[in-house]
Amino acid sequence: MNKDQRYIIGFQDVHKSFEENHVLQGLNLSIFEGETLVILGRSGCGKSVTLKILLGLIYPDVGQVFVDGEEITQVPEKRMFSIRQKFGMLFQGSALFDSMKVKDNVAFALHEHTKKSEKEIIDIVKRNLEFVDLAGTEELMPSELSGGMRKRVALARAMAYQPKIMLYDEPTTGLDPITATTINALIRKTQRELGVTSIVVTHELESGFSVANRVAVISEGKIIEIGSIDEIKNSQNEFVKTFIAGPK
């Protein structure tokens, strides 16, 4: 990364427990503006919790989280709603609104937070659906879409409000290899064409390495290794070596 680049997100000694389960145990992580950081780790190691803390969907027990220079763990919920508008999130299960058509899903944030005319909104919806290669699906209901299509609609919805930061929670989990490749290509296209900062959490190495500028490996609630793809592949850390090579 270029030294002039500024950090847009920072976690400082973040801890989070769910009853007896101490998920995050002192997470420290900084993310540069415009980069794609992939967080790799086993299932249940706190990757999704990290994203939800960043969105203010859950609050850490201890520690600070900075977004665009603002500490977000102490801000009131009302302010958090405006901070969230900086983010676009692709949920693991897509989380499309079942009761709304594809076009209403994509237009959701535009209807909620802008005073754009219906014509402008329709244009933006069409443009975003074309971006994810799903032109003409505006009138369909989410139940009529395949898993891969749902992910792409969810991506179009997340991008429609032009967020500064995109968050991807296990974007290719449960998809066939061809669809997974399409989603990975879309993540790269989003970063390349829109210049957004992206955080991708995944346990799938191939998917992670194919989109990453930097990779962080999380284990037992802490970042145990962070660096370029090559640095991670050549890491001497026992967990990272096992995670990449697979158990012997």
Added chain:
Amino acid sequence: MPDSEYYLKNWDILKKQLEDFKKFLIHLHGFSELFGHSIVYLFTRPFYLRDILVQMHSIGVRSLVIVLLTAGFTGLVMALQSGYEMAVYGAKMYVGTLVSVSLVRELGPVLTSLVVAGRVGAGITAEIGSMNVTEQIDAMRALGTNPVKKLASTRFIAITIMLPILTIIGDATGIFGGLVISVSSLGISAPFYWMTVLRALTLNDFLAGLIKPFVFAMTISTVSCYMGFTAKGGTKGVGEATTRSVVVSSILIFFLDFLITKFILSVS
């Protein structure tokens, strides 16, 4: 003398009871918070007028048939049962009084609210609960929208407007049911029936009949939304939350009905 095992066992029971009480207080806090927010958010932008109208249609118009049937049959059965019993004491002609007072004061508000709690409350819990377990609520928050305002406040105001209206329609239908039986089976003339109805009902009856559905509506809405927002554990959890929603709403309707009736009687 009890041994140490005895004390340990009792300590465990006490600890569990304290945990349960703590959970109850947490739920009570969450429930009160949701109730407060549902009201406060009605007065802040955005107002979601379209969503409110959609909910009013879904809650009010689509509940009309079941409310009409419930109230209509209640009026018919009440007139039949009371007519034959009252005939024994020579008071058959006052069926209109009994039917109208019972319906307007008690049965109309309670039955209509129970029907709405079953049809609408269960639907709200199932819908919000499903959205919760499939991360749609999180997605809504991630898109910068307050789900309590968008989902709970809109339903809160829609039920609070529609339930008193449904109750009035239900009352009228029940009284009309009483008329049908009075004229067709009990030999009471229609003008006499209406006269007994109008003479029996007082302003207090109408007020009680309107305060009750108003309070019940706020209860049904808050309970069903709260159960939806706190549903956990996939589809099984949503099913359990839906059942809990109807049970809690029904119990609270009966309990509040008792309190309001006692209050109104003591005031008047």
